[in-house]
Amino acid sequence: MTQVVIAAVVVAVAVVLGRVLQARRPVAAPTQPVGAVPSQLDRADFEPATPWAVVVFSSASCHTCADVVRKARVLESAEVAVIDVEYSAAKELHRKYSIDAVPVLAVADRNGVVRAGFAGPVSATDLWAAVAEARSPGALPSDRHCAPHDG
Numbered sequence: 001m002t003q004v005v006i007a008a009v010v011v012a013v014a015v016v017l018g019r020v021l022q023a024r025r026p027v028a029a030p031t032q033p034v035g036a037v038p039s040q041l042d043r044a045d046f047e048p049a050t051p052w053a054v055v056v057f058s059s060a061s062c063h064t065c066a067d068v069v070r071k072a073r074v075l076e077s078a079e080v081a082v083i084d085v086e087y088s089a090a091k092e093l094h095r096k097y098s099i100d101a102v103p104v105l106a107v108a109d110r111n112g113v114v115r116a117g118f119a120g121p122v123s124a125t126d127l128w129a130a131v132a133e134a135r136s137p138g139a140l141p142s143d144r145h146c147a148p149h150d151g
Helices: 002-024 063-073 091-096 124-135
Strands: 052-058 080-086 104-108 114-119
Touching (some): 052 063, 052 124, 063 080, 063 124, 114 124
Parallel strands (some): 052 080
Antiparallel strands (some): 052 104
């Protein structure tokens, strides 16, 4: 009988000690999405009113942003507007769309639905393929992966 009481006390002490140690362990901060691409844009926020808009959220101090804007500019046409939303000039748009890291690029149709997007650097090939696929679904071979926006 004494052995059962001793075993119960040892188990109780172990449980209490385990809970105390777990409570003292620091909790990891929750993972937050960083650089998320918006799934919808209000096209009234962006001029001109072309059928397609390639919107680049950028910062003047970001060299990667300048590279993404440069690659996007090649896409400008009567059908595609390329809009650079530079942070210091358009802080309110960065806040509105919850842009917390740059560059973020969104390819939006005339209704503002984001059809493709990239957070961070992007190759010219991937960017141009994403815009081609958004404008004409199925235009690319099926083995081509061009980062459609998941929403």
